[in-house]
Amino acid sequence: MSDLIKVTTSNEHIGKRLDVVLTDILHVVTGKNISRTTIQNSIRSGNVLLDNVIVLNPNTKLKKISNIQINIVENTKTYEIIGEDIQLDIVYEDNYILVINKPVGLVCHPAPGHKSGTLVNALVNKFKLSNINGNTRPGIIHRLDKDTSGLMIVAKTNEAHMAFSNLFANHKGTLIKRKYIAVVFGVPPTNNTRIPQTIITPNKFCMSQSVTPNREFGMQQNITQKLNMPQSVSHHKMNNVISQNKQVEIRTYITRHPKNRQMFTTSDTNGKLAITLYNVQKSFHFSSTKAISVVECELLTGRTHQIRVHMKYIGCPLVGDKLYCKTKIETVYPDYIRQFPRQALHSSTLSFVHPFTKENLNFTSPLPGDINEIILNITNNSS
Numbered sequence: 001m002s003d004l005i006k007v008t009t010s011n012e013h014i015g016k017r018l019d020v021v022l023t024d025i026l027h028v029v030t031g032k033n034i035s036r037t038t039i040q041n042s043i044r045s046g047n048v049l050l051d052n053v054i055v056l057n058p059n060t061k062l063k064k065i066s067n068i069q070i071n072i073v074e075n076t077k078t079y080e081i082i083g084e085d086i087q088l089d090i091v092y093e094d095n096y097i098l099v100i101n102k103p104v105g106l107v108c109h110p111a112p113g114h115k116s117g118t119l120v121n122a123l124v125n126k127f128k129l130s131n132i133n134g135n136t137r138p139g140i141i142h143r144l145d146k147d148t149s150g151l152m153i154v155a156k157t158n159e160a161h162m163a164f165s166n167l168f169a170n171h172k173g174t175l176i177k178r179k180y181i182a183v184v185f186g187v188p189p190t191n192n193t194r195i196p197q198t199i200i201t202p203n204k205f206c207m208s209q210s211v212t213p214n215r216e217f218g219m220q221q222n223i224t225q226k227l228n229m230p231q232s233v234s235h236h237k238m239n240n241v242i243s244q245n246k247q248v249e250i251r252t253y254i255t256r257h258p259k260n261r262q263m264f265t266t267s268d269t270n271g272k273l274a275i276t277l278y279n280v281q282k283s284f285h286f287s288s289t290k291a292i293s294v295v296e297c298e299l300l301t302g303r304t305h306q307i308r309v310h311m312k313y314i315g316c317p318l319v320g321d322k323l324y325c326k327t328k329i330e331t332v333y334p335d336y337i338r339q340f341p342r343q344a345l346h347s348s349t350l351s352f353v354h355p356f357t358k359e360n361l362n363f364t365s366p367l368p369g370d371i372n373e374i375i376l377n378i379t380n381n382s383s
């Protein structure tokens with residue numbers, strides 16, 4: 001990649017090192033995990049402007065909200081992008097962006113093992129897109145995993161790409177909101193307004209538990225307790241289904257897993273800050289200790305695999321998540337749960353203030369057939 005990227009910092013970056021800030025922002029803007037070493041080399045080689053002044057010291061601390069320009073040159077493998085006639089569900093289009101309802105199984109852009117048949121191949125066949133992310137990721141502002149379905153934004157122009165990247169980097173939860181529906185094992189805790197940074201074992205699915213931190217990496221501990229429903233939570237029983245209205249915040253650092261480079265994990269001290277809000281919509285009980293819950297998650301940051309990592313972190317991994325839920329699933333769960341072929345995660349709601357037209361736009365995507373079917377089955381068959 002060799003492109004000039006322009007970003008604007010926010011209040012939370014004041015007092016932080018320039019290389020740290022760029023590492024964080026560029027992950028959002030490009031969708032890549034650009035190493036801090038690469039960014040430091042770009043700074044030292046004079047390829048970074050801080051408020052139109054060349055900065056050569058990566059340790060420079062930001063004193064105010066600033067405009068940064070950076071030119072990153074990396075030796076990365078590229079693929080020839082050939083347009084393909086792949087049907088797309090286009091929810092919205094204007095001169096700046098597209099809103100796509102991505103189906104499950106569609107990879108966003110070419111990568112090793114997926115050189116064709118991707119969303120990008122379908123897009124370049126019909127549209128001219130931004131090229132800030134280089135030739136292999138035109139238009140891609142943010143990504144959904146191959147087996148995650150739902151709404152995502154694609155940029156037509158470089159100006160739109162940068163404007164929406166700024167929304168994602170600095171205005172999540174205010175000028176832009178993304179919500180997902182997830183089907184998870186267990187019942188996520190609802191008796192805390194914030195879940196602190198701790199580590200929870202994924203080996204037993206959560207049935208509303210409090211946790212104690214253990215600072216030694218890899219040593220995990222949990223204490224199961226009876227759920228004390230707060231007064232603000234309204235619930236009623238209908239076929240042992242509990243409807244709940246309590247938003248909980250998960251705030252951790254997320255970093256790449258030290259042993260499996262395809263995975264990410266939480267950390268006490270390392271990685272990028274990740275914040276997820278969730279609301280347990282319904283819980284379906286199969287026994288006194290086994291349940292499935294439907295959870296709405298809102299991203300206040302956009303880290304790779306964030307919802308999948310955070311749900312595992314609280315002991316409630318996603319149904320069908322073969323990467324983060326490798327524990328043998330007990331036979332008390334029916335086959336349609338145990339054999340669900342993909343992570344049960346859907347990008348259901350996308351709303352934002354359009355940076356160019358200033359319109360308030362709201363989009364919703366109904367649950368795809370497979371997730372809708374599993375919820376109907378659970379509703380009819382839970383005890």
